[in-house]
Amino acid sequence: MDQTIALTLGVLSSAAILALTAVGLSLSFGLMRIINLAHGEFLTIGVYGSVVTADRGLPWTAGLAAAAAVGLGVGALTEVLLIRRLYRSPELSILATFGLSIVIRQLIQLEFGKDYRMVANPLPGATRVFGVYFPTYLLLLTGLAVTVVVAVLAVLRFTSLGLRVRAVADDAALSETLGVRSTRVNLVVFAASAGLAATAGALVAPVTNVQPDMGLDYVFTAFLVVIVAGRHVAPVLIAALGLAVVQNLTTFWTDPLLARLAVLLLAFLAVQVRPSARFRVAS
Numbered sequence: 001m002d003q004t005i006a007l008t009l010g011v012l013s014s015a016a017i018l019a020l021t022a023v024g025l026s027l028s029f030g031l032m033r034i035i036n037l038a039h040g041e042f043l044t045i046g047v048y049g050s051v052v053t054a055d056r057g058l059p060w061t062a063g064l065a066a067a068a069a070v071g072l073g074v075g076a077l078t079e080v081l082l083i084r085r086l087y088r089s090p091e092l093s094i095l096a097t098f099g100l101s102i103v104i105r106q107l108i109q110l111e112f113g114k115d116y117r118m119v120a121n122p123l124p125g126a127t128r129v130f131g132v133y134f135p136t137y138l139l140l141l142t143g144l145a146v147t148v149v150v151a152v153l154a155v156l157r158f159t160s161l162g163l164r165v166r167a168v169a170d171d172a173a174l175s176e177t178l179g180v181r182s183t184r185v186n187l188v189v190f191a192a193s194a195g196l197a198a199t200a201g202a203l204v205a206p207v208t209n210v211q212p213d214m215g216l217d218y219v220f221t222a223f224l225v226v227i228v229a230g231r232h233v234a235p236v237l238i239a240a241l242g243l244a245v246v247q248n249l250t251t252f253w254t255d256p257l258l259a260r261l262a263v264l265l266l267a268f269l270a271v272q273v274r275p276s277a278r279f280r281v282a283s
Helices: 002-032 039-055 060-081 092-112 136-158 160-170 172-177 182-207 215-229 236-253 256-273
Strands: 126-129 132-135
Touching: 002 039, 002 132, 002 136, 002 182, 002 215, 002 236, 039 060, 039 092, 039 182, 039 215, 060 182, 092 215, 126 136, 132 136, 136 160, 136 182, 136 236, 160 172, 160 182, 172 182, 182 215, 215 236, 215 256, 236 256
Parallel strands: none
Antiparallel strands: 126 132
């Protein structure tokens, strides 16, 4: 029984990390149809933002704030200088963002080196949950991930900004005739996507080994979540949970390599059976 509870908590924490890293990617892909291969590097920027603030003795919350601010700034700059020129040829975004990801990784290596770094756990120790001790920080991370996704959905559903975002996603040309500036909306969405990725990086930094290439693993799993969820935001949590169940159970019974193959197979099956749909807040 204790093993089942521990495995369930592990699945929930893994799903939280998957959802946290994928929600920004889902947002930008759903609205802008931009395949952002630099999403993992935006996450890495947030991780190293936490490293810098930790090295200066600043609190963990300062690392979160710094990561979000830098992510927003880098995302906005990327949209203005690069992404804005690719809307008419979204397939070129694959090459452009791939090149950007290489540049960002190299810059991080030049500044911080290739050595592994560690970020101190702000909540060390374990908390007893249903008779099982589970890392306290992972419990916090799970709650924060759900909060972030719900907050994004609330903004899309209940605010004027969300209304403009959904209007541009449905028909950018028609939105322009109604007075909605699609270029401004695209800027806000892409900057928010990068900010969410960087914030996710700061949140996962205490539970992972920090190194310049770490974003590659996260962008792979984030894309799998988006593939399963489709161009939607609301199903991200469900897709992340489904992938986490498959990944954790396969790892538990076999090994991590087969777990990754099983997750990839699940994503492939989702593409085959899920009907195509446009971006929307809820399925």
